[in-house]
Amino acid sequence: MDTQEFVKKYSIVRKNTDSVKWDGMENSFDGNTSLIPMWVADADFKCPEEVVQAVEKFAALGVYGYTLAPKTYKQAFIEWEKEQHHFDCKEEWIRFVPGVVSGLYITIKALTHPGDAVIIQTPVYYPFADSVKNTNRKLIISELVDNNGKYEMNLDDFEQKIIENEVKLYILCSPHNPVARVWSEEELSAVFKICQRHNVIIVADEIHQDLVFGDHKHTTAFNVEQGNYIDSIVMLTAASKTFNxxxxxxxxxxxxxxxxxxxxxxxxxxxxxxFGNPFGYRAAEAAYRHGHDWLKAFLKVIEENYQTLKMILSQNAGIHVYPLEGTYLCWVDLRDCVTTDDIHHIVQDIAGIAVDYGEWFGDNGMGFIRINLATTPERVNDVANRLLKAVSS
Ligand SMILES: Cc1ncc(COP(=O)(O)O)c(C=O)c1O
Structure with missing residues (x-):
């Protein structure tokens, strides 16, 4: 399936469907509800047909009582992990959680005590910091560093802070939202060695594991150094980002x-x-079993959208678009062309776009925006031109 065919077949009008992204802008954007939504991380495409059919089939039963997770659901996940990520996941290793964020809260509460220190690397998906603070643990931040346009972990700072604060748990974002890095095995190995030296549990949020581009390869935390760290890892993942x-x-x-x-x-x-959601079980299983072609085309659309965005925005030398190694969330630096005080006004009021503002991801995100590319090429083209014009005027 080529990208045009995919967009024609799967793009959908989401306004007035109670979508958080399309109909839930009011609180985050100063009451403005008519912006072009490029924020919340879901996609403006219908999921694979087989997923819809599986949900419809279960809906037709007409009985929605307490439902076991089908055995085939776990199996579909195990096969997907093996085939896509060479990860040999054993059935007894799997637990079900409603969401990756709820899994994060559960893990923090289960494996640490109030007051214990938990480390994250900012800028990072903001529920990480919330989950630490809301469970009354101590939030420790090690900032990622921008090395010539590529974000890297600051390992010396990371280790120093672990020692100083007796950190008990590390939340890794892999691939990383919002800087769109796909960490290499070498990078993961270096940071895991530090965790091992200081008995730090690794919680790996791998929700974006299937969304990688070009030559980049996602390395599952369990596979780092042939499984050297498996006894200290909790992995959280889902079919939710991959298949919408x-x-x-x-x-x-x-x-x-x-x-x-x-x-x-x-x-x-x-x-x-x-108990989990029986519709969710069936949807995820169908996606893992039948979603390969859909995913291939979806990734192509995102890649092309990224090229479009980059080409248009690079007409202003003050806008820096970071490489998109993974995720469909593009990190853009506006600090050379807009003062940080003006960003909200320029992006919302002048360009008319809803984005995730960089400061939501940590203080070092100030002056950046995150643009969600999981939408139609036409919309990306429009948004890029609006942003270019607004920033340049
Ligand atoms: C890194 C990361 N983790 C978790 C989530 C949300 O997961 P869930 O909806 O399953 O809680 C997102 C959504 O954007 C994300 O980017």
Whole structure:
């Protein structure tokens, strides 16, 4: 399927469908509800046909009582991980959580105590910081550094802060939202070595694992150094970003450690999270089994959208568009052309666009914006031109 065919077949009008992205702008954008939404990380495309059919088939049953996770659902995930990421996931390692963010809260509560220190690397997906603060743990930040246009981890700072604060748990974003890095195995190995030296548990948020471009290869945390760190890893992932089914609220928590698994099971019981969403089970299974062609075309659309955005925005030398190694979220630096005080006004009021503002991801995101490219090429073209004009005027 080429990109035109994909866009024609799957793009959809989402306004007035109670979409958070399209109909939920009011609170985040000063009451403005008519912006072009390029913020919340979901896609303006219908999911694969087989997913819709699976949901319709279950809906037709007419009985929606407490439902077990089908055995085939776990199996579909295991096969997907093996085929796409060479990850040998064992069935007994898998737990179900409604979302990756709820999985994060569960993991923090299960594996640390109030007051314990948890480290994150900013700029990063803002619920990471929220999950640490809201569970009364101590938030420790190690900032990523921009090395000639490429974000890297600051390993010396990371280790120093772990030692100084006796950090107990590290939340890794891999691939990284919002800077769109796909961490190499060498990078992961370096940071994991530090965690191992100081007994720090690694929570790997791999929700964007299937969204990688060009020669970049996602390395599952479990596979780093042939599994050297598997006893200290909790992986959180889902089919939700890959196939646009986040609303169905089904995600995976994976740990190979019996000790960590037992603590997490206790926390799941305590939070009364026993049954998942039966529509979500069926949707994810169908996506993993039948979504390959859809995903291939979806990735091509994003890649082309990125090229369009970059080509248009680079007409202003003051706009810096970062490489898109993974995710469909593009990180753009406006600091050379707009004062940080003016960014909201220029992006919202002049260009008429809703984006994620960089400062949402940490203080070092100030002056940046994050643009969601999982939409039609036409909309990306329009948004890029509006932004170029607004910033340049
Ligand atoms: C890194 C990352 N983790 C988690 C989520 C959300 O996951 P969920 O909706 O399953 O809680 C997102 C959504 O954008 C994300 O980018």
């Amino acid at each position: 089914i986040a609303g169905l609220q089904n995600s995976f928590l994976v740990t190979a450690s019996i000790e960590l698994g037992e603590k997490i099971d206790d926390e799941l019981k305590y939070d009364a999270l026993v």
